[in-house]
Amino acid sequence: MVILTIDNNAAEKSIKPYVIGKKNWLFHNTPNGVEASSIIYSIVETAKENKLKIPAYLEHI
Numbered sequence: 001m002v003i004l005t006i007d008n009n010a011a012e013k014s015i016k017p018y019v020i021g022k023k024n025w026l027f028h029n030t031p032n033g034v035e036a037s038s039i040i041y042s043i044v045e046t047a048k049e050n051k052l053k054i055p056a057y058l059e060h061i
Helices: 007-021 031-049 053-058
Strands: none
Touching: 007 053, 031 053
């Protein structure tokens, strides 16, 4: 059974560290750097939501 909520708190909570840290991260001041870090962050957060072992998952993909 899938439970749907009427808010996006889970999504907001998962991107909070990304939003806070982006000012300090290397290469986040270029469009390519932003795109690369966004892709990696999205993959990691998806792995977390699916309760996967992140290092093993990243090595696999």
